[in-house]
Amino acid sequence: MTHPVAEDIGPVAPAVLPTPDGAVIVAIEGDLDLASAPAVRERLLSLLRPGACRLVIDMSAVRYADASGLAVLASTQRRADLLGGGLRLAAPRPQVAGVLTVSGLSRRLAAYPTVQAAVAGRKPAAAVMAAPAVPVQAQAEPSADSGELHAAVAALLASADAWRDADPHRRFSLALRALAQAYAGNSHAALVQAARSLLSVLGREPLTYSPVVAATASGLRRLFPAGRCPAMG
Numbered sequence: 001m002t003h004p005v006a007e008d009i010g011p012v013a014p015a016v017l018p019t020p021d022g023a024v025i026v027a028i029e030g031d032l033d034l035a036s037a038p039a040v041r042e043r044l045l046s047l048l049r050p051g052a053c054r055l056v057i058d059m060s061a062v063r064y065a066d067a068s069g070l071a072v073l074a075s076t077q078r079r080a081d082l083l084g085g086g087l088r089l090a091a092p093r094p095q096v097a098g099v100l101t102v103s104g105l106s107r108r109l110a111a112y113p114t115v116q117a118a119v120a121g122r123k124p125a126a127a128v129m130a131a132p133a134v135p136v137q138a139q140a141e142p143s144a145d146s147g148e149l150h151a152a153v154a155a156l157l158a159s160a161d162a163w164r165d166a167d168p169h170r171r172f173s174l175a176l177r178a179l180a181q182a183y184a185g186n187s188h189a190a191l192v193q194a195a196r197s198l199l200s201v202l203g204r205e206p207l208t209y210s211p212v213v214a215a216t217a218s219g220l221r222r223l224f225p226a227g228r229c230p231a232m233g
Contacts, residue, residue, distance in 0.1 A: 023054040023119055025090075029061035032069030032096075034160050034180050035173070041072045045079055053085025056118045059111075060091035065099050066180035067157035077109055090118035099184050146188050152219045153183050153195060162212040171205045172198070195220055 024047055032040060047055060055076065077087040089111040092100065100106040112118035156163070157180055163172060175198040182194035199221055207213060 022052065023056055024052055025056045025058060025115060025119070027058040027061065030063060032062050032065040032072065034066060034068040034157070034177050037068040037072050037160065038164075040069070041075060044072065044076045048076070048079050048083055048085070050083055053080050053083035055080055055085065055087045056090055056115060057087065058090050058115050059096060060093070060115075062093065062096050064181070064184070065096045066184045067103070067154055068160045068180060070099065070103050070105055071158055071160075073109060074105060088112060088118040088121075090115040146191075149188075149191060149195065149223055150183070152216075152223060153179060153191065156216040156220055157183060159212045159216050162210050163207075163216075166208040166210040166213045168208065172201055172207075175201045196224065199224065 026044065026047060028040065030036065044055070044057075057073070073087070073089070080087045087109060089100075089109060091114055092111050097106075097111060100109070100111065157176075160176065163176060164170075167173070175194075179191075179194040179198050182191040185191070199217075202217060
């Protein structure tokens with residue numbers, strides 16, 4: 001039996017399906033990213049309640065996921081665990097599976113090859129969570145400070161809600177989305193460019209003061225030599 005959702009909120013499919021053993025299947029489609037994360041989080045958390053706390057997310061139609069999208073999955077899993085249930089992912093595409101692996105989330109959140117396998121809890125196929133091969137060109141790119149840069153960008157993207165709150169006119173939306181996409185990719189050079197672009201916007205556009213935004217922006221800016229990026233105002 002399918003229960004329609006009251007409104008279409010974009011990447012969450014307009015239907016959920018309860019299973020005979022009490023699990024709830026919900027499908028997500030499109031991009032699970034900075035723009036869609038708030039609506040997806042709200043919808044997924046609304047499905048969890050005592051007695052309905054086992055959630056299976058059909059990821060087969062998700063084209064792309066960034067750090068904001070992964071944070072939604074992690075927070076949904078925490079809520080499900082607190083209610084005594086759990087969260088399982090079903091049929092992620094190779095690119096999304098690779099992001100889960102690189103981020104480390106795959107160690108805490110199991111992905112299954114099919115929805116049926118996720119509902120039954122059968123052991124996930126190892127290939128489901130295999131990261132995509134890194135192109136030779138990406139392997140040869142400069143890796144200096146790549147660990148620090150990835151950590152700084154991850155911290156910034158994990159605070160995406162604070163950045164949105166501090167940016168009522170959405171002047172940073174494109175730069176943040178580009179940063180999230182670069183973070184999900186394999187190119188260190190692209191990540192450096194996206195980080196510099198964000199800092200450039202930060203030097204031109206005002207933000208409502210936020211300690212979280214200031215801390216994460218400073219963490220990113222300190223990785224670039226003076227004069228290479230505009231200073232924060």
